[in-house]
Each structure stands twice: as structure tokens, then as C-alpha cells.
Amino acid sequence: MLERIHKSQMLMDAACKAVGRQINIMEVCGTHTVALFRNGIRATLPKGIKLLSGPGCPVCVTDQGYIDTVLDLADRDDCLIATYGDMIRVPGKNGSLETRKSTGNVRIVLSSEDALQLAKDNPGKTVVFVAVGFETTAPATAVVVRQAASDNVDNFCILSNHKLVVPAMHALLADMNNKIDAFLCPGHVSVIIGYGAFRGIVEQFSRPCVVAGFEPMQIIEGLAEICRQLTEGKAEVKSIYTAVVTEQGNKLAQDVIAECFEPADGYWRGLGKIEKSTLKLKDKYGQFDAMQQFGITETPAEEETTGCRCGEVLCGLIDPPACKLFGTKCTPEHPVGPCMVSSEGACAAWFKYGPREKRGQ
Amino acid sequence: MCLAIPARIIELEGDRAIVDAMGNQFRARTTLLPQVKLGDLVLVHAGFAISTIEEEEAKKTWQLIAEIDEFRDTSNRVSG
Amino acid sequence: MTQPAQDRILLAHGGGGQLSDQLIRKHILPKLRNDTLAELADAANLNLDSKSICFTTDSYVIKPLFFNGGDIGKLAVCGTINDLAVAGARPAALSLSLIIEEGFSFELLDKILDSIAASAAENNVAVVTGDTKTVEAGAADGIFINTAGIGTKLEGVELGFDKITVGDKVIINGTIGDHGMTILSQREDIGFQSQLKSDCAAVADFTCKLLTRGKNVRFMRDPTRGGLAATLNEITRQTNLSIRMNENNIPINPTVQAAADMLGLDVLNIANEGKFIAVVDPGDAEDCIRICREHPLGENAAIIGEIIETKDVAIVEMATKIGGRRIVQMPYGRDLPRIC
Numbered sequence: 001m002l003e004r005i006h007k008s009q010m011l012m013d014a015a016c017k018a019v020g021r022q023i024n025i026m027e028v029c030g031t032h033t034v035a036l037f038r039n040g041i042r043a044t045l046p047k048g049i050k051l052l053s054g055p056g057c058p059v060c061v062t063d064q065g066y067i068d069t070v071l072d073l074a075d076r077d078d079c080l081i082a083t084y085g086d087m088i089r090v091p092g093k094n095g096s097l098e099t100r101k102s103t104g105n106v107r108i109v110l111s112s113e114d115a116l117q118l119a120k121d122n123p124g125k126t127v128v129f130v131a132v133g134f135e136t137t138a139p140a141t142a143v144v145v146r147q148a149a150s151d152n153v154d155n156f157c158i159l160s161n162h163k164l165v166v167p168a169m170h171a172l173l174a175d176m177n178n179k180i181d182a183f184l185c186p187g188h189v190s191v192i193i194g195y196g197a198f199r200g201i202v203e204q205f206s207r208p209c210v211v212a213g214f215e216p217m218q219i220i221e222g223l224a225e226i227c228r229q230l231t232e233g234k235a236e237v238k239s240i241y242t243a244v245v246t247e248q249g250n251k252l253a254q255d256v257i258a259e260c261f262e263p264a265d266g267y268w269r270g271l272g273k274i275e276k277s278t279l280k281l282k283d284k285y286g287q288f289d290a291m292q293q294f295g296i297t298e299t300p301a302e303e304e305t306t307g308c309r310c311g312e313v314l315c316g317l318i319d320p321p322a323c324k325l326f327g328t329k330c331t332p333e334h335p336v337g338p339c340m341v342s343s344e345g346a347c348a349a350w351f352k353y354g355p356r357e358k359r360g361q
Numbered sequence: 362m363c364l365a366i367p368a369r370i371i372e373l374e375g376d377r378a379i380v381d382a383m384g385n386q387f388r389a390r391t392t393l394l395p396q397v398k399l400g401d402l403v404l405v406h407a408g409f410a411i412s413t414i415e416e417e418e419a420k421k422t423w424q425l426i427a428e429i430d431e432f433r434d435t436s437n438r439v440s441g
Numbered sequence: 442m443t444q445p446a447q448d449r450i451l452l453a454h455g456g457g458g459q460l461s462d463q464l465i466r467k468h469i470l471p472k473l474r475n476d477t478l479a480e481l482a483d484a485a486n487l488n489l490d491s492k493s494i495c496f497t498t499d500s501y502v503i504k505p506l507f508f509n510g511g512d513i514g515k516l517a518v519c520g521t522i523n524d525l526a527v528a529g530a531r532p533a534a535l536s537l538s539l540i541i542e543e544g545f546s547f548e549l550l551d552k553i554l555d556s557i558a559a560s561a562a563e564n565n566v567a568v569v570t571g572d573t574k575t576v577e578a579g580a581a582d583g584i585f586i587n588t589a590g591i592g593t594k595l596e597g598v599e600l601g602f603d604k605i606t607v608g609d610k611v612i613i614n615g616t617i618g619d620h621g622m623t624i625l626s627q628r629e630d631i632g633f634q635s636q637l638k639s640d641c642a643a644v645a646d647f648t649c650k651l652l653t654r655g656k657n658v659r660f661m662r663d664p665t666r667g668g669l670a671a672t673l674n675e676i677t678r679q680t681n682l683s684i685r686m687n688e689n690n691i692p693i694n695p696t697v698q699a700a701a702d703m704l705g706l707d708v709l710n711i712a713n714e715g716k717f718i719a720v721v722d723p724g725d726a727e728d729c730i731r732i733c734r735e736h737p738l739g740e741n742a743a744i745i746g747e748i749i750e751t752k753d754v755a756i757v758e759m760a761t762k763i764g765g766r767r768i769v770q771m772p773y774g775r776d777l778p779r780i781c
Contacts, residue, residue: 110408364705
């Protein structure tokens with residue numbers, strides 16, 4: 001293993017020399033952010049390589065309007081909220097799902113299926129499934145929506161905030177941060193969409209896109225492959241997560257998403273509106289759309305007035321410590337922005353694993 | 362959020378399975394992988410199996426799987 | 442259909458009258474069998490041949506009450522013994538306070554009492570005094586337990602943060618994360634089946650052996666809530682020295698690691714109930730490991746780190762398996778409630 005690491009380091013050194021300035025590689029996925037820290041990988045990289053965290057944390061990019069809608073529903077007597085654990089602490093205008101847990105209206109589920117079962121077990125209430133996550137998680141929601149239809153379940157609905165990774169990468173390069181030299185692409189999203197999905201980014205923007213898994217060797221060798229390409233002046237799509245990622249991806253999963261959902265414009269916290277970047281339930285499954293069920297209209301994202309710079313963090317423009325609130329007013333115990341709330345948020349990761357100048361909490 | 366781990370299918374009926382990841386067992390749907398069989402190694406995310414994994418690839422990619430043979434000798438004594 | 446009164450705890454069982462008496466004489470006394478307790482005096486008379494006494498207390502509110510590898514009773518005994526053990530004492534006696542919810546079944550209570558009795562006997566410790574209260578349904582989760590423990594400090598033993606110096610080694614007697622992950626796996630909302638087993642056990646055997654065989658032990662602690670990360674950070678905080686860990690040497694059961702991976706948790710932050718860490722003279726480290734490994738529960742004992750100079754801020758850093766470097770921060774206790 002040490003040999004492979006050494007080989008990777010040599011490829012990275014070569015790229016630094018060839019490129020002659022700081023190389024900015026964005027790791028899109030929050031799970032990569034955490035894995036990088038937990039394995040202490042930054043310490044193995046040459047100084048010329050800078051890793052930027054991207055908007056690949058579904059909790060972090062969920063806009064305020066959506067959270068407040070979920071909390072409003074949680075306050076209703078006729079609703080049960082079913083959510084993945086990640087969302088439980090995100091603060092809205094008035095508390096969070098966690099503060100509402102004691103009412104019994106909020107249940108943590110490990111799978112979308114548990115949410116559907118909750119509806120079947122509680123015929124007197126409407127179960128609202130907080131459907132957050134990228135393409136990795138969207139098929140799980142779609143299968144269950146389809147099943148709810150065939151099982152004639154009339155007290156189940158979803159509030160969809162599934163987001164699509166490639167449109168976000170596109171928007172980043174086109175508008176927000178053209179300093180990104182390459183992408184370390186999300187391994188598990190790619191299991192579903194296939195590594196071929198990144199071809200468009202490569203062709204339009206000439207940036208290497210390498211798909212890697214989450215084991216430390218995967219990440220190191222993924223970065224090394226990016227560097228190899230940069231040294232040779234190439235930009236290609238490649239996957240080193242050969243165990244589970246293919247060029248086409250999981251076609252059945254893609255089909256089931258397409259059966260239930262269609263891409264729609266959506267708000268990404270910190271990034272604003274991105275075209276065709278979220279999934280909305282198709283009309284034929286409209287009865288499972290909580291927006292329709294409860295007559296909710298889309299509320300536009302609000303301006304951040306607290307001094308929170310999550311938006312810039314999500315675009316990779318600043319590192320979390322550059323935000324004045326980081327570690328002072330904003331900590332995992334009392335988070336101001338979503339990047340600190342989410343266990344995979346860049347701010348939370350920096351706080352939990354990174355060096356801190358001042359001790360004391 | 363993209364947490365997914367390799368697990369082996371130890372029970373399978375229709376598209377409902379029980380999978381085992383190093384001694385932890387949980388339910389998983391195989392709806393997205395209709396071709397899987399009992400004994401297959403799969404990647405599981407949010408209660409759904411999303412990809413099959415070949416044994417050799419698994420050992421090359423996941424440290425825990427590569428090391429399990431080493432630990433297996435002591436693991437019975439540890440948990441006994 | 443109402444349950445017959447004899448099957449369940451009633452509020453009156455804590456009232457100090459006939460039912461209380463019955464509870465003590467029919468359930469508690471027979472199981473905890475010892476002369477001191479049988480006196481049922483208001484206070485126990487102890488003859489401890491020592492000028493140096495250690496005293497500790499802990500309350501146990503764990504949920505679920507029964508888990509693979511133990512239960513609240515075993516935990517209540519071992520947890521308090523362990524606090525005495527890591528203070529350098531030989532545990533001698535325990536007090537046992539029970540707060541029982543109205544409606545709690547005698548069957549479960551008996552199981553817990555049996556467990557307390559077995560754990561106490563195994564560790565040569567007597568439950569010499571106690572108290573029982575009952576509360577209305579809903580005011581306690583089945584049962585809450587408090588144990589206080591008394592022990593005699595071992596001859597010539599002086600442990601403390603101030604004894605720790607640069608170069609000392611950090612050792613642990615076995616795998617980490619087993620208890621916390623086992624509890625999590627049995628929680629209703631997260632539950633999954635598992636081979637996981639809590640490491641709930643007393644460590645007094647280990648600690649007494651190390652201390653009585655002339656090993657230079659500077660400091661000991663049991664890494665319960667907050668796991669190894671919390672304990673090590675406490676050390677750096679109090680001593681202003683730093684610690685360098687080696688990830689390759691930290692013993693972890695793969696089942697525990699896989700469960701933690703599944704839930705996105707860091708095993709370093711997960712509670713242990715049968716483990717202790719010791720900071721020891723570097724010259725004695727190997728011997729200490731050998732002594733630990735003689736014990737049936739100590740076969741995975743390992744040297745996991747070293748005390749080092751602090752550069753600007755005292756930290757716990759870790760050399761990772763791939764040769765990287767990460768910092769191990771003090772964890773946030775909110776992730777895993779009611780672990781012990």
C-alpha cells in the first residue's frame with residue numbers, strides 16, 4: 001500500500017511542477033469531504049494541491065424555504081414526518097425536527113421503505129417523507145412512490161428535494177468558480193448515473209473528471225489520476241471505482257427515477273437557482289407530492305443576513321475558517337448555517353477534524 | 362449522505378433481502394438489481410442494493426474486506 | 442384483564458411498609474446474599490484496612506435495559522468498579538439504589554438482580570447497603586440504578602495528570618466501540634440485527650495486576666461516554682501535553698467498524714464499558730501489554746500512542762493507516778444518548 005501511495009504522490013508532484021501554480025481540485029461529495037479528513041489525506045498531498053469542498057452535501061444545499069415547510073408540516077396534528085437522520089438538526093426559523101421529536105410527530109428512518117410502512121401502520125395520519133439526497137438516494141424514493149401507487153396507499157406523500165449533481169457542477173464552472181481545475185466525482189452517485197454522465201463537463205469545460213470511491217486509497221489514487229491528466233494536458237472522464245461504477249450506471253435505477261420524476265429548476269442554498277437541477281414528481285404520481293396534497297407553493301430562498309458564508313464555502317471559494325462565524329458563533333453545538341449542521345458539511349468537517357487555532361468551547 | 366457499504370445477501374425472497382456486513386444484518390430491497398442471487402456481494406445504500414460487487418474487486422477496494430481474513434482468527438475469541 | 446399484583450411493581454413497593462419489606466426480603470436479599478446486607482441496617486459497617494480510601498458514584502439510565510453482552514445491572518456493578526479500578530484502588534463494597542417505575546415486571550427485576558449478584562461475586566465485591574424507591578408510571582424508563590463504590594488504594598500507588606511526561610506510552614486493554622455500537626444496534630429507531638456484543642466488564646483485575654507488579658503507571662481512565670477520543674482529549678487538556686496515536690495499532694472489531702461505517706460514525710467517539718487506558722513509563726509498556734494479554738479479555742491489548750511535546754496548542758493527533766495525519770477532537774456528546 002505504501003508503494004501505491006508513493007506512486008500517487010509522485011504523480012501529484014509531477015502535476016504541480018507541470019502546471020506551475022496552485023492546482024484546485026474540487027471534491028463534490030460530502031462523504032468525500034469527511035473521508036479526506038478522517039484518513040488525514042491532506043497531510044499526504046504536496047503543497048501545490050488544494051482541495052475544495054463542493055456542494056455535494058444534500059443537507060447543506062437544502063434551502064431555508066424547504067426546511068420551514070417541513071417544520072410547518074411537523075407541527076400539524078394530522079402529519080407524521082419520516083426523515084433520514086441527517087436532516088434532524090437543520091435549524092429553520094423556529095427550531096428543528098429534533099426539537100419537535102418529543103411530540104412523536106417526527107420519526108427517523110433508515111430507508112424510504114420504512115417511511116411507507118409508517119404510513120401503512122398509521123392510517124389516521126399522513127406520512128410526509130423528507131426526500132433529500134442526490135441521485136444515489138432518488139431511486140429509493142422512486143421505488144417506494146411506485147409501490148405506494150400499486151398498494152393504493154392514500155396517506156403517504158413525499159416532499160422532494162432530490163438534487164442532481166451534474167447541473168450543479170455545470171453551474172459552478174459556468175458562473176461561480178472557474179478556478180476549479182478538476183473534479184473528484186462522487187462514487188455512489190456514479191453507481192446510479194454512470195461515469196459517462198460527466199462527459200458533458202469534460203467536453204464543455206476541459207476539466208478532468210475522475211470518479212473515486214471513499215476508501216483512502218481510492219481517494220489518493222483518484223487525485224493521482226487527475227494529476228496524471230493535468231500533467232499531460234488532458235481532460236478525460238475516468239473511474240477508478242471499478243468495483244461498482246460502470247459507464248452506463250444502473251439503468252434500472254435511472255428508469256425508475258425517470259418513471260416517477262422529472263428534472264425541474266431548483267434553489268440550492270448558497271448557489272441560488274440552478275436549471276433542471278432538482279427532481280419533481282411527475283403528474284401521474286401527483287397524489288404523492290406533498291406540495292400538491294397540502295397546497296404548498298414554492299417559497300424562494302431568502303437572503304442570508306446572519307453573516308453566514310455557507311454559500312461561498314459550497315462553491316469552494318473559501319475554506320470554512322475564513323468565515324468570521326466559524327468556531328465562534330457557529331459550532332456544531334449551535335450551528336448558524338447548514339454546512340455546520342450536517343455531519344458531512346465542510347464547516348462541520350473542518351471543525352471536527354481540522355486544526356484549530358484556539359482551544360476552548 | 363452517500364454512505365453505502367458492501368454486504369452479502371444471506372436471505373432473499375422476491376426483491377426483499379437480508380444482507381450481512383461483517384456480522385451486522387439488515388433488510389435491503391434488491392428491486393434495482395433483479396439479477397442478484399443468494400450469496401452475492403452488493404453495495405447497499407438507504408435500504409436498497411444499488412450494485413453488485415465481484416469478490417476480487419471487493420478485496421482490492423475495501424480495506425476491511427481485505428483484512429477480514431486476518432482478523433477472522435481472533436474475532437471469534439474477541440466476541441465470545 | 443388486570444395483571445395480578447404479584448407480577449408487577451406497585452408504588453407501594455417503595456413505600457417503606459409491608460410491600461417494601463417483601464420486595465427486599467423476597468427478591469433483593471436472597472440474590473445479593475451477604476452478611477452485611479442481611480443486617481439491613483441504615484448504614485453498613487465496613488472494616489477497611491487502609492488509610493487511603495477511594496469513593497465513587499455513578500447512575501445508570503441506559504436504554505435498552507438488556508443488550509447483547511449485559512444489562513443495566515451488570516453495567517451498574519462494572520461501571521462503578523471500573524471507576525475505582527482506574528483510580529488505583531482495589532474495589533471493596535458497593536451501595537445499590539434502585540428507582541423503579543410502577544408497573545415494572547418482577548421477572549425483569551429478578552433478572553437484573555441476578556446480574557448484579559453475578560457481577561459482584563465475579564469481582565469479589567459485596568453490595569453492602571442499598572435503597573429502593575418507586576415512581577409513577579412514566580417517571581422512569583423501567584428502572585434507574587445508582588451505585589456508589591468504595592475501595593482501598595493500592596500500596597504506593599500515585600496516579601495523576603501531573604505524573605504524565607513526554608515519552609510515556611498510552612496502552613489500552615482491547616477493542617474499542619463495542620458497547621456503544623451494540624446499544625445503537627438495539628435502539629428502536631436505528632435497530633439492526635448484529636453479532637455485536639457489549640464489552641461490559643470490570644477491569645479491576647487488569648489494573649490491580651499492573652499496579653501490584655511494580656509497573657510504572659502514571660495515569661488511568663476508562664473511556665466510557667465520548668469514547669477514546671474524549672478520554673485522550675481530557676488528558677491533553679489537563680496536562681497541556683499532546684498525544685500521537687497510531688491508527689494501525691488501535692484494536693477494532695471489524696463488525697464494530699462496519700456498523701460505524703454504515704451509520705457514518707467515528708469509532709473513536711463511541712462508548713466502551715470494559716476498557717481502560719493507561720499512560721505508562723515507556724520502559725514498562727511492553728510488559729504491561731503482556732500482563733493484560735494474560736487475562737481472557739485482554740488478548741487485543743495494545744500500545745496505541747505516545748505522549749509528545751506540544752507545539753502551539755495541545756492536541757491529539759493520529760497517524761492514519763495510509764500515512765496521513767489527522768486530528769482527533771473532543772467529540773460532541775449529543776449523537777448517542779442513554780448509552781450508559
